[in-house]
Amino acid sequence: MEMHQLRYVVAVARTGTFSRAAEECRVAQPSLSQQIQKLEDELGERLFDRLRRGAKLTAHGEAFLPRAVRILEEVEAARHEAREANALLRGTLSLGVLPTIAPYLLRDVLVRFAASYPDVQVVIHEDTTAALLRQLHSCEIDLALASRPLDDATLTIRDLFSEELKLALPPGHRLARRRQPITLDDLREEQLIVMKPGHCLGEQVLGFCQRGDTAPRIAFRGAQLETIQSLVHAGIGLSLIPAMAARPDHPAAPVYRSLNHPRPQRTISALWTKNRPPTRAAGEFLRIVEAGSMKD
Incomplete structure (x- = not known):
């Protein structure tokens, strides 16, 4: 056997x-x-x-x-x-991360981690929530960073931080010029650009709109936040973008505004299976993530 x-x-x-x-x-x-x-x-x-x-x-x-x-x-x-048992922190940390988190969060975190723990090799797996859960259960990754809601009794879920979902508008859009607070009601006649099915951010955005009795009209679905922001800039529709992914200095950036009453947000969480507690390397990685989020 x-x-x-x-x-x-x-x-x-x-x-x-x-x-x-x-x-x-x-x-x-x-x-x-x-x-x-x-x-x-x-x-x-x-x-x-x-x-x-x-x-x-x-x-x-x-x-x-x-x-x-x-x-x-x-x-x-x-x-x-x-x-x-080895007192020296070395080896490999296999980390699963959502594509809507990895490009924006990991750069600074990994720079700090590598400076403190140069003998640890970090392997990044970018995938959807469903795929990351499968990889956790098959012991392919040590730790995953994903976004709530998450429902799996076999996992330990540790919330790290929450961030606002910013309303992304085409330059010159009527709401981009508006000085009064923008609410969900203001989006009723607008077309939305969201992540394609399988990406939790898309479902979070649609769920937020539906909670406000707003039936969104979807103009386009994409797999990359950078593509979605370029399409918003081109005037194809509006979107809700995680604050960490906002790029106000980019030449093709949308205009970002906050939504009020209610203000949408997402919670970033660390996940691991209950039978496999985080290694020292994983624990140190999470400490750096949380320290950075408190600083921000």
Whole structure:
């Protein structure tokens, strides 16, 4: 029985298909299937029923899965303890971050971190919230930075800071010239540019508008905040942009205004699985993030 075989079994049970499990584990599907078959031969029992559109745990598989998960957790805990036994802070920190956070937050944080801990290599994984959660559960990353709402009882969620979502307007727009406070009601007839489905910021913006009984008209969906801000500048629509991503000095920058009654914001949180507490490196990284947010 090999560790990678246990990881493959857990991945198939979680995803429901051999193909998705192979993608998640970054191996060829025939290799993954062969290793699970080899494990089943060793155990003398089938763990999965191979169905036309997926795979389903057998009764033996249902009994085996919790043990496989516990073994993987124990091995990871042992690795964690071995790493922490070394008094010197060195090694690798694998960090998952949302694309709407990474380009704007990490530069200054990583400069400070590298200056204090030059022997720690930081590996950044930029992806959506759903992908980061999968990577946490498969032990591919040590820590994730994401945005609420987050609902997973197996995770420890530590709020780091909150930031305003700024209203981004085309230069010359009527609201950009307005001196009175801007409210959600003022956006009823406007077209919005938001992140595409799968990116939590897009859902946060739409949810904020819907809470104010404003049914937004979506003009465009994008995958990059820089693209969205360029489209706002071009007059295609309005958007809500995290304060950390605002670029007022850029030649193609929108005009940024604050919304009142209510003022939208998002909360940035650190996540890790409850069975894998943060390493010293991860703890020091979070300390620098929180110190920087308090300074700002």
